[in-house]
Amino acid sequence: MTPSPNRELPELAELERIIEEGAGLFTARTVCEVSVDQQRFPVYAVTLGNPDPTLPAVGYFGGFHGLERIGSEVVLVYMRSLLARLRWDSLLHRELETLRLVFMPLVNPGGMWRGTRANPSGVDLMRNAPVDAREPVPFMVGGQRISGGLPWYRGPLNAPMEAESQAVCNVVAEEMLPRPFSLAVDCHSGFGVLDRIWFPYAHTAAPIEQLAEVHALKSIFDETYAHHSYVFEPQSRQYLTHGDVWDHLYQQASAQPAPAPRIFLPLTLEMGSWLWIKKNPRQLFSRHGIFNPLIAHRQQRVLRRHLSWLDFLARSANAYQRWLPSGDALAEHRAMALKLWYRRTPA
Numbered sequence: 310m311t312p313s314p315n316r317e318l319p320e321l322a323e324l325e326r327i328i329e330e331g332a333g334l335f336t337a338r339t340v341c342e343v344s345v346d347q348q349r350f351p352v353y354a355v356t357l358g359n360p361d362p363t364l365p366a367v368g369y370f371g372g373f374h375g376l377e378r379i380g381s382e383v384v385l386v387y388m389r390s391l392l393a394r395l396r397w398d399s400l401l402h403r404e405l406e407t408l409r410l411v412f413m414p415l416v417n418p419g420g421m422w423r424g425t426r427a428n429p430s431g432v433d434l435m436r437n438a439p440v441d442a443r444e445p446v447p448f449m450v451g452g453q454r455i456s457g458g459l460p461w462y463r464g465p466l467n468a469p470m471e472a473e474s475q476a477v478c479n480v481v482a483e484e485m486l487p488r489p490f491s492l493a494v495d496c497h498s499g500f501g502v503l504d505r506i507w508f509p510y511a512h513t514a515a516p517i518e519q520l521a522e523v524h525a526l527k528s529i530f531d532e533t534y535a536h537h538s539y540v541f542e543p544q545s546r547q548y549l550t551h552g553d554v555w556d557h558l559y560q561q562a563s564a565q566p567a568p569a570p571r572i573f574l575p576l577t578l579e580m581g582s583w584l585w586i587k588k589n590p591r592q593l594f595s596r597h598g599i600f601n602p603l604i605a606h607r608q609q610r611v612l613r614r615h616l617s618w619l620d621f622l623a624r625s626a627n628a629y630q631r632w633l634p635s636g637d638a639l640a641e642h643r644a645m646a647l648k649l650w651y652r653r654t655p656a
């Protein structure tokens with residue numbers, strides 16, 4: 310692997326160092342390339358663990374939005390931690406015998422290099438998938454086709470997806486959807502004061518089919534990490550959008566002909582950044598500051614805090630057969646979830 314000559318993108322440099330140091334353990338491939346201002350950036354997909362498609366998988370994604378560097382960094386810190394553990398942790402080696410891990414920590418390197426939320430074509434990669442909201446979305450924020458010069462641009466009507474979005478869809482379709490069980494987590498920042506874990510849908514306030522499974526995952530997380538500070542909820546509880554790539558992939562997974570039931574649960578980690586600003590109002594005057602902790606100790610705390618959540622996903626996916634509900638438990642979890650998130654009491 311030839312390291313990228315560009316050192317102005319530290320997240321890409323760190324990813325390439327991890328790939329190089331993890332050679333023989335991590336497998337990396339370039340799934341698309343992005344040109345911007347005479348620069349060319351690779352978008353990498355990195356895999357680890359057993360490729361057998363009958364085994365479960367977890368996908369870790371970050372950097373869809375070029376301003377949210379902390380999202381990429383959280384995934385990179387987890388990859389770095391796995392690399393260190395691979396040298397001594399025999400339980401991790403055993404876990405990887407029955408688990409596949411997939412990483413795309415830097416989906417939008419062009420946007421990150423330029424310091425924009427969108428990709429270099431001005432498209433917001435989280436508004437770019439072919440999904441239209443079923444109910445009214447907030448003006449602009451929900452996705453717009455007025456202009457790529459304005460934020461939250463979806464791209465032209467009926468155009469193919471942007472190369473970066475398509476690359477994510479290809480990796481998920483190839484590495485995750487064929488499996489009986491897979492989880493994805495996509496790391497973002499910039500919304501609210503609390504750390505949130507969102508699950509689909511973003512395009513409608515209606516519940517997903519696998520609501521019981523999400524609720525069961527939340528339950529084992531709550532029981533295992535008492536007093537954690539995440540708010541687990543459907544994204545639709547906060548705001549609806551057009552073009553959410555995880556809604557699109559979730560729908561693709563649901564539409565698969567199923568010889569055996571397949572479950573794909575895409576989650577978003579939305580790190581609450583407004584607290585960082587409250588503690589350091591000067592961040593308001595920095596474009597990066599609204600989305601990233603600027604003070605070193607705060608950044609370290611953020612990077613450290615999410616490691617257990619990311620590791621929990623690997624362990625829970627690996628052991629999905631132990632906690633996925635069935636029979637009466639399935640109906641009970643669904644009823645609890647409807648009450649908790651949709652204020653519905655089942656008849």
Ligand SMILES: [Zn+2]
Nearest residue numbers: 374377497498
């Ligand atoms: Zn984002």
